[in-house]
Amino acid sequence: MTRAGGLWVVLRKLVEAAATVFVIFTIAFLLVNLLKGDVVENYLNGQGAAYSRAQLDQLRAFYGYDQPLWIRYFSQLAGIVRGDFGYSLSKGDSVDALVASAAGQTAALAATSVVFVLALTFVIGFLATYERVPARIAAAARVLPTFFSVVPPSWLGIVVLTVFSIGLRVISLYPDGGIGSLVAPAVVVAVCIFSSTAQVYISQVRKVSAEPYVDVFRVAGVSPSRLYFRHVLANIWPPFLTVFGFTVALTFSGTVVTEIVFNRDGLGRLLLDAVTNNDITLIQGLIVIIAIVFVVINMLTDGIVGALNARESAHDPAGYEVLA
Amino acid sequence: MTLKKKLLALAAIPLAAVLGLSACSSGAVERSGSEASPRAGGSLTYVENSYGPPWSPHLVGPYEHSNLYVNIADTLVYNDPKKGEVPYLATSWDVSADKTEYTFHLRKGVTFSDGTPLDADAVKLNLDQLGLGDAALGITPLPYFSGYVSTTVEDAHTLTLKWAQPNYYTLKLLGIPAASIIAPSTLKLPATEQSKIQNVVGSGPFTVDSVKKNEQVVLKRRAGYDWAPSTSPNKGAAYLDTVTIKYVGDASLRDGALQSGQADIVRGVYPSDESGLRDQGDVIESIDASKSYYPYSITFRVNNPLVSDVRVREAITRAIDTKAFVKSVLSKSYTAAADVYGHTNAQFIDQSSKLSYDRKKAARLLDDAGWSLGSDGVREKDGTPLKIVIASNQNQAFAKDFGDYVVDQLGKVGIEVENRAGDNSYINYARSFDTGNQVALHIGQGWVPDGLRNFSLKSFTNLAADPKLTTWFQQERSSTTAADVRRYSSLQQKWLIDNYWVDPIVDEVQVYGSVPQLHGVRYSTDLGTSFQAAYLAK
Numbered sequence: 001m002t003r004a005g006g007l008w009v010v011l012r013k014l015v016e017a018a019a020t021v022f023v024i025f026t027i028a029f030l031l032v033n034l035l036k037g038d039v040v041e042n043y044l045n046g047q048g049a050a051y052s053r054a055q056l057d058q059l060r061a062f063y064g065y066d067q068p069l070w071i072r073y074f075s076q077l078a079g080i081v082r083g084d085f086g087y088s089l090s091k092g093d094s095v096d097a098l099v100a101s102a103a104g105q106t107a108a109l110a111a112t113s114v115v116f117v118l119a120l121t122f123v124i125g126f127l128a129t130y131e132r133v134p135a136r137i138a139a140a141a142r143v144l145p146t147f148f149s150v151v152p153p154s155w156l157g158i159v160v161l162t163v164f165s166i167g168l169r170v171i172s173l174y175p176d177g178g179i180g181s182l183v184a185p186a187v188v189v190a191v192c193i194f195s196s197t198a199q200v201y202i203s204q205v206r207k208v209s210a211e212p213y214v215d216v217f218r219v220a221g222v223s224p225s226r227l228y229f230r231h232v233l234a235n236i237w238p239p240f241l242t243v244f245g246f247t248v249a250l251t252f253s254g255t256v257v258t259e260i261v262f263n264r265d266g267l268g269r270l271l272l273d274a275v276t277n278n279d280i281t282l283i284q285g286l287i288v289i290i291a292i293v294f295v296v297i298n299m300l301t302d303g304i305v306g307a308l309n310a311r312e313s314a315h316d317p318a319g320y321e322v323l324a
Numbered sequence: 325m326t327l328k329k330k331l332l333a334l335a336a337i338p339l340a341a342v343l344g345l346s347a348c349s350s351g352a353v354e355r356s357g358s359e360a361s362p363r364a365g366g367s368l369t370y371v372e373n374s375y376g377p378p379w380s381p382h383l384v385g386p387y388e389h390s391n392l393y394v395n396i397a398d399t400l401v402y403n404d405p406k407k408g409e410v411p412y413l414a415t416s417w418d419v420s421a422d423k424t425e426y427t428f429h430l431r432k433g434v435t436f437s438d439g440t441p442l443d444a445d446a447v448k449l450n451l452d453q454l455g456l457g458d459a460a461l462g463i464t465p466l467p468y469f470s471g472y473v474s475t476t477v478e479d480a481h482t483l484t485l486k487w488a489q490p491n492y493y494t495l496k497l498l499g500i501p502a503a504s505i506i507a508p509s510t511l512k513l514p515a516t517e518q519s520k521i522q523n524v525v526g527s528g529p530f531t532v533d534s535v536k537k538n539e540q541v542v543l544k545r546r547a548g549y550d551w552a553p554s555t556s557p558n559k560g561a562a563y564l565d566t567v568t569i570k571y572v573g574d575a576s577l578r579d580g581a582l583q584s585g586q587a588d589i590v591r592g593v594y595p596s597d598e599s600g601l602r603d604q605g606d607v608i609e610s611i612d613a614s615k616s617y618y619p620y621s622i623t624f625r626v627n628n629p630l631v632s633d634v635r636v637r638e639a640i641t642r643a644i645d646t647k648a649f650v651k652s653v654l655s656k657s658y659t660a661a662a663d664v665y666g667h668t669n670a671q672f673i674d675q676s677s678k679l680s681y682d683r684k685k686a687a688r689l690l691d692d693a694g695w696s697l698g699s700d701g702v703r704e705k706d707g708t709p710l711k712i713v714i715a716s717n718q719n720q721a722f723a724k725d726f727g728d729y730v731v732d733q734l735g736k737v738g739i740e741v742e743n744r745a746g747d748n749s750y751i752n753y754a755r756s757f758d759t760g761n762q763v764a765l766h767i768g769q770g771w772v773p774d775g776l777r778n779f780s781l782k783s784f785t786n787l788a789a790d791p792k793l794t795t796w797f798q799q800e801r802s803s804t805t806a807a808d809v810r811r812y813s814s815l816q817q818k819w820l821i822d823n824y825w826v827d828p829i830v831d832e833v834q835v836y837g838s839v840p841q842l843h844g845v846r847y848s849t850d851l852g853t854s855f856q857a858a859y860l861a862k
Contacts, residue, residue, distance in 0.1 A: 038756065044464070045755045047384045050783030053757070055464045062462035062515065092378025092519025093537075101537045158574070166580035173577060173586050174570050175539055263572050265538035276748040 013302070017295045021288065025080060028287040029073055032280035039089045039279045040065055046090075063089060076284070085285035090277035091270075095285035098270055103289075105175075106266040109189065109258070110251040112182055116190030117197055117247060124194075125201035129209075131224055142202060149195035153254060157188050157261030174263045185262040189254035193247060200243040204236035238305055245301030249294055355607060355840050355861075362558065362844065362859040367566045370855070371578050371590040374718075375538045375571040378519035381506045381526075382454050382466055384771060386719060387591065387834065387851060388571075390501035394852030395543055395567065396437075397504035397526030400428055400447070401495050402553030403849035405615065409495040412553045413442065413505060413527075423490035423804045430481040434551050436507035437531045444483040448475040450505050451485055462515030468497050468774050471801075489802045492809055493774035500616070500773050501852045527551070529562040529856040543567040543855075556846060558857035563844075567855050575721040582606055582837045588860065589838035589845065591853070592721045595655040601837050610657035610833045613769075614666025615849040617832035618776070620720055620769045621661065623785045624825055628764040630712055635693040637824035640765075641679055643686035643737045646829050649729050654722060657835045661828035664776060664820050668831075671813045675821045679828070686737045695738070703738035710738065715754035716745035717768030726767070726829065755784035769832045773850070775800050776816050779826055786825060793819060 040060045044051040060066045067075075079086060085095035127133050127141035164184060165173045171180035208214065209232055217227055256268025267286065274282035376388035381397070383389065402412040414428040434442040452458075455472025457465035465472070473486040487494070497503060507525035510518060517523050521535055529552070530543035549561040570587070572578045575594035581587035583601060593601065598608045622640070624631045631637050650660045659667060662676035695703040695710050703710040714730060716723040727745035734741045744750040745767065754763035766785055770778045780797035782789035793816055800812035820826045834851055844857040 038758075041756055042752045043378070045752070045784040046386070050467055050777050050781045050785075051464070052467075055467075056757075058459060059462065059464055062459075087516050089378070092380060092516075094516075098537065158577070161577060162580065165586070166577075166584045169584050173581050173584070174572065175536075260573060263539060263570070263577075265536060269538060276752070278749070278752055 013299055017299060020295050021291050024291040025077065025288050028284045029076065032284050033069060035278055035280060039277060039281070042277050043089050063087070080288060085288065086281040088274070088279050088282040090273065090279040091282065095282055098282070099267065099286070099289055102265050102267045102270050105264055106252065106255050106259070106268065108182060109186055109255050109264065109266060112186035113189035113251045113254065114248055116187050117194045117251070120190055120194040121197040121201050124198050125205065128202050129205040130228055145195035145198035148191050151192055153188055153192045153257045154261050156192065157185065157258055160184055160188055161261065181262070185258045185264065189251055189258050193250050193254045196243050197240070197247050200240050201236065204239055205232055208232045208235045238308060241301060241305055245297060249297055252290065252293070355843055362563050363861055364563045364859070365565055366860045367568065368564050368589070368855060368858065368860065369568050369570060369587045371570045371572050371581050371587040373571065373592050374573050379521035379524060380515065380519045381504055381510065381524055382502055384466065384502045390850060391591070391853040392541065392569065393501040393504050394848065394854045395530045395856070396524065396528040396532060397506060398528055398551065399499050399501070399503050399505065401499040402555065403496060403499035404553065404555045405847065405849050407555055409499055410554045412499070413551065424487045425484050426494055427478070427482065427484045431551050432481055434527055436525050436527045437546055438507055438509060438525045440507055440509065442505060442527050443480045444477040446508050447483055447505055448477050449508050449511050451475045453511055454503060466502060467777070490804050491801060492803045493801065497773055499848070500850050530567060533566065539571060541569045543569070552856055556857050557844060562856050563859035564855055579837065582839070588842050589836060591834055591836055593835040593837040594721045595653065595657070598655045598657065598835070605840055607838050607840055608657065609836045611836060611847045611851060612666070612668050613832040613834060613851045614668045616771060616773055616851065617769050618664055618772050618778070619661035619666050619828040619832055620830045621664070621767070622827040622829065623766045623779070625761050625764055625766065625786065626788050626825060627761045630710065631764045633693045634824055635689040636695070639686040639689040639737065640734065640739070641824055641827040642682045642689070644730060644733045645681040647681065649726065650830060653725050653729060654830065657833060659831045661831050664779060664817050664826050664828055665772070666831035671810065671817065673814055673817050675818070678821050683737060690737060697738050701738060702740045709740065711740040711742070712764045713742045713744055714765050714767060715751045715763055717751055718746065718748065719769060757787065760784065760787045775813065776820070779820055780816050
């Protein structure tokens with residue numbers, strides 16, 4: 001691959017990403033405008049007093065909800081290009097400010113969750129596949145991921161808080177900046193979503209272990225641990241990383257429920273509140289922002305997989321072909 | 325703490341839920357420490373239900389909104405639960421002979437927390453926005469202030485409010501948290517900026533120190549504050565250094581916060597947790613809200629074909645055994661309602677005979693109305709099954725339990741009910757002028773600072789209006805004597821129950837749990853929870 005070719009690939013990826021975001025914005029815009037209900041009406045009704053139609057119309061005009069659809073479409077598109085995602089009436093703040101305050105929280109939670117996903121994946125995956133682990137433990141480790149994938153995070157969250165915060169009093173019930181109030185929700189998210197990475201780890205290790213070259217190494221007297229870590233694990237990465245990328249994206253959906261149970265600010269909670277209040281500006285802003293995050297993660301994963309493939313073929317031109 | 329104790333504490337939550345029904349301990353409030361010597365200093369943690377923006381002033385928001393505003397701002401009048409309307413920022417007032425003009429004399433030396441004076445000009449700006457709104461800034465007038473004409477500044481500390489016709493509720497309205505007097509620097513901002521709590525400047529005993537959206541608001545004591553309501557036991561600045569308001573949506577976790585020492589006071593204790601917390605030594609208080617709120621009630625959407633027949637509405641009312649619900653699911657903190665006003669409201673009339681439980685009568689009424697039992701146990705008429713969906717607001721921790729109870733009770737007379745209480749997007753759908761009439765019942769409580777507005781006018785509660793009710797409501801509001809208010813109010817109260825527009829369930833209260841060391845929390849008639857006189861004893 002030439003240097004200019006690489007640049008061309010990057011450029012093409014960026015254009016694809018921008019097009020994806022544009023299409024998602026357009027679909028989101030059309031869908032939220034089909035929603036029954038009205039954020040201005042919810043805002044007034046939320047105040048508990050009987051308002052008149054005239055007051056409702058006046059406020060609709062103030063916030064621009066009375067404009068024709070196509071004018072709103074283009075003005076919002078222009079706003080997004082400028083980084084302005086509109087004003088959320090139900091939250092009384094601009095979408096960017098809300099996201100800015102929530103994103104850091106969600107990112108911290110998601111990043112910590114990812115660490116635990118990896119830890120759980122490797123520990124469980126190792127126990128399930130390493131040949132010297134007793135068969136009973138290995139069998140248990142193989143079913144654990146499936147078992148946890150059906151545990152609802154809201155339930156697990158309440159259990160964790162009841163046991164560790166209210167009962168044992170070792171973590172705070174609310175986010176207090178301490179490590180415990182970040183680790184607890186992160187573990188809950190990780191436990192509920194690590195099944196796909198664990199399963200791909202297990203299946204890939206088994207697949208690679210069945211390759212003839214592994215038997216060759218074994219016959220040649222390579223120790224089981226060296227065989228496992230040097231020769232088997234080294235070859236599970238490309239499919240593993242693809243699934244891992246999805247799981248990273250999935251942590252964001254895992255955070256929705258966890259943020260509410262653990263009384264945290266975050267993107268998931270914001271999205272739920274937006275839907276509840278028919279706050280179409282906020283729903284749309286969040287969809288577009290989350291789409292951007294997904295697209296970027298996808299690009300990065302593709303990039304890493306591509307680089308690994310390139311390295312693999314450069315390193316061992318005639319060697320092992322990667323399974324896609 | 326030993327492991328055994330920890331495990332016991334751990335077991336206490338489900339235990340409290342199990343024992344709650346049988347082991348009701350005495351309701352006596354026992355607080356520790358000396359009442360006579362308030363302790364200055366300390367930090368209080370107050371756990372609220374849900375972070376409630378927009379934080380715009382002059383907005384009748386949920387309890388979360390009032391409970392913040394009474395701590396950071398003051399009102400002209402204070403709605404004292406025992407003594408009625410008493411002096412606050414206004415030290416006295418005169419009323420014109422025709423009762424359309426109120427002249428207020430302001431306390432001198434009051435400043436907003438940005439240092440600007442709280443004078444007649446500042447109050448006028450507040451009243452103008454409350455009464456007239458400001459279209460350019462996107463501010464709608466508060467409906468309670470309809471009929472507002474103007475405010476005239478007489479001198480720096482005197483102003484006159486003018487109504488188009490008498491408004492009997494003038495003083496009470498000026499005491500609600502939505503009528504907080506806010507600094508002009510805030511009020512000159514557009515609505516999109518007034519909604520941010522960090523932009524709101526008041527004159528209250530605390531100022532907003534920091535905000536973490538959806539998680540907490542920290543209030544800091546304002547030194548030099550000395551303009552508390554005349555009935556407050558503390559004439560000066562707050563005793564507490566800071567108040568941290570935390571937001572926890574789940575009622576059992578809020579109770580757990582109190583139980584585990586992570587909160588000093590929580591609002592919205594779950595009924596079945598009350599006795600467990602009391603046994604642990606915490607104080608459970610049921611704060612009466614009937615002077616400002618109508619009871620937790622079912623409002624029928626009379627324009628919905630399923631309940632347009634008064635016999636169906638009476639049948640639903642009669643089929644639900646409210647007293648049994650209060651007794652079996654709630655606690656001694658609650659009282660079954662007997663009118664569209666709660667028992668402690670001055671206008672209360674006992675109408676319980678029209679609301680009493682009578683399942684046989686309910687079945688007969690449904691038969692008479694042409695709804696006959698189908699083979700599947702659900703009544704039907706002309707092929708339409710009697711299936712209803714219920715929506716409830718979220719201001720009570722028991723909302724979902726009540727929904728389940730309604731499903732059971734109405735099921736016994738052949739009405740199929742789907743419980744959507746707790747589904748916030750459904751309540752929004754149910755309240756909309758466009759879609760709301762597709763939902764036959766609306767459940768919840770609401771404000772009554774100036775009469776039965778939510779029932780007697782077309783509102784999101786009933787989505788219907790009756791000309792008689794509207795006339796009586798206006799006559800009540802413009803009355804000048806208590807006798808006239810009583811006359812026009814009782815006409816509305818009786819009409820609403822006689823025609824089964826409303827089925828009141830439980831008088832509105834908010835149940836607070838707090839540690840025994842906490843003293844002096846002040847609840848206004850409007851249920852603003854003020855910490856100006858609060859302190860934590862050693």
